[in-house]
Amino acid sequence: MSTRVPPALPTLRRRPKQARSRVTVEIIVEAGARVLGALGWDKFTTNKVAAAAGVSIGSLYQYFPDKASLVEAIRAKHLADCLLVLRICHESDLRGAELVRQLVSELIAVHSTSPGLHRVLLDELPERYSDRLSLESRYEHEYLGYYAAIVGRLLAVIPPENADRAAILISDAVDGVIHNAARRGTLHEPGLHAGLVTLITRYVGISETGG
Amino acid sequence: MSTRVPPALPTLRRRPKQARSRVTVEIIVEAGARVLGALGWDKFTTNKVAAAAGVSIGSLYQYFPDKASLVEAIRAKHLADCLLVLRICHESDLRGAELVRQLVSELIAVHSTSPGLHRVLLDELPERYSDRLSLESRYEHEYLGYYAAIVGRLLAVIPPENADRAAILISDAVDGVIHNAARRGTLHEPGLHAGLVTLITRYVGISETGG
Amino acid sequence: MSTRVPPALPTLRRRPKQARSRVTVEIIVEAGARVLGALGWDKFTTNKVAAAAGVSIGSLYQYFPDKASLVEAIRAKHLADCLLVLRICHESDLRGAELVRQLVSELIAVHSTSPGLHRVLLDELPERYSDRLSLESRYEHEYLGYYAAIVGRLLAVIPPENADRAAILISDAVDGVIHNAARRGTLHEPGLHAGLVTLITRYVGISETGG
Amino acid sequence: MSTRVPPALPTLRRRPKQARSRVTVEIIVEAGARVLGALGWDKFTTNKVAAAAGVSIGSLYQYFPDKASLVEAIRAKHLADCLLVLRICHESDLRGAELVRQLVSELIAVHSTSPGLHRVLLDELPERYSDRLSLESRYEHEYLGYYAAIVGRLLAVIPPENADRAAILISDAVDGVIHNAARRGTLHEPGLHAGLVTLITRYVGISETGG
């Protein structure tokens, strides 16, 4: 569950050997993320990405063999950013309800920073892209690994051997709550944070007020 | 919270006067649901729906003025089915953990019957369709109304005046857990049902073993 | 040039033998004229005509084998109405400039009564309908025949043997002036009538002020 | 009346940067003019234009955002050609009947070169295209401006202050005569030119035989 997988770069048509190429790839991926987050799948076209990146469509295809591989790269980058949040919590010194509060805050923050992109990548990924996303499961694996470690430190009622399963449950529940709140635009209502903390602490059986 | 809205039929171009047409409309909507669930938004085309329904594209457009209205009809039908589940639980005689178990079972069942469709309709609705979907919020309103009533009956720790907020939290959390399980294909692992029951009972503060 | 051709009815799929049928045909043709005049070629569809006539599309096709034959019928009816104007002038007792004034007034009036229909039928007839319109030339022939007779009575400078040619010239010139005025919406500006009278009287060489 | 407006290029989706594209645009517009002139509005489809131009439909839409803008371009080009004729007469050194003869000859010539196109563009413009054609009135304004200037030089009977009105009358009358002759295919009968010259000279009150 805690397997660490190096965040492999997506399949590139040409492995950029020169500095300029690497920069171009990054510019394109960032432009892609902007376009996707702002416009959604429907209006996400390779030509728009190229325009937003200030490169020609030909150049884009020099680095990404097709649209799917560009999506893959955007996704990889975003998932890496999300992982960071969990890594931070994992390495945090906090304990008990304090740790839960930090976790919840960070997760809400991730959704707030680039809400369009996050929603679109995590919730609306069209079928046609899910094939090649073994990548996704690698990230998910690592993601849940961190989660499991955190939950392990929170355990009171839950026996340690079930930490993995509990981690998935909590992760998914929190995901659902935040995702639906984002959809309704209530991500920053005060009750949300409190509600999630209560949900988790009661589930793992620790005191809600404790540190 | 318990507002009842009559499940208005979607805008039809032509109100079917003959029996034949009514049947055709149903066939098209069902074919549409199949196509959408199986193929996702990307490959959901009006021509494919017509082909799947065994009617000509012209017939489809005789009843649905455009693609969006077909989506609306598919969505309305599915949401009505979902509502039914909650209505059943709401009118159930069960109490406490028994009620929770029933609720969880039913919700998992809904997702199992047509997993693709449910996912696609609830999570992946592209921006272009969201305009006319005031319908959606009507259903959501009613949906959460039932939820609130059920949660109200479960209350132990939660003060009654917070039943609404708690209902949303539970609904979203359960939604997230089931949705992610469906995505992973683990909807029928034994732990899922148990985990959800535990999550809910602990949150509302009732005994997990009680009837 | 003065050939009289009986205003043959357009090709009908079924020759209506019963009173009811004849009435239905008329209703459809009138509805067609309304639709065509109001909406133009673009939005002139057989289904709209049927609806406007209060009959089913099936009934329309019982009387008109195809769209073109319906157009033909509408056109025939309108041209017959136009002919009437010239016949009136032809049989008028007026002479000289008085006759010219009457002619101009009537022609402007024709364009004013159902401007949309007239414009659309005379100016915008799409190519695909011009094939079967031998009918048209019959009417045109008769139309110009009347014109020639009128011009013959106006002659001062023009030698009688050129009356036919002069008639066509005047007819076309007046047509152009009125048609363009209609397009600009200046059909009822006072100068138009006067201008046309001057144009004609000077051309045929009679006094503009005479009776 | 003599307002000079720069003949603005129609809205192009992409301003052609390379020589190749400029050529393509021209090829498409010319093919469009051919198709429109030969087939009329009904059968004027973007796909046919692309085929006639020997380019793919995609290329057509690279330069013209929609069908209407293509029509606009065809129209602009043709109107510019027509304007040229009047400009030539306007700058001509001829006087009196000689000037009239030149004018009539040139106008007949314009109609002869591409008779279908001229008819279709000037008379049959469907409603759906008339919105964006403020362009049209600009051209018409300039067109009539030249006409007024020419008529002004012809005046004998007509007082100078009525030159504008007379110009419109003559322009429309000549237009009608030529247009109807073109429709009948009698554009090149010897009497037509003579008839028009007579019509104009008598109207403006100059000698028909004079230079």
Add this chain to the structure above:
DNA sequence: GATGAATGAGTATTCATTCAT
């Protein structure tokens, strides 16, 4: 006879992708 449901070829338009310059 009348009805209107069903048909499907045809139309405008988009967008991922290629390749000549």
Add this chain to the structure above:
DNA sequence: CATGAATGAATACTCATTCAT
């Protein structure tokens, strides 16, 4: 290496026409 012009399969939607009821 970069460019952007060119491609064409695919998509939503219309409407003249047929035919079972």
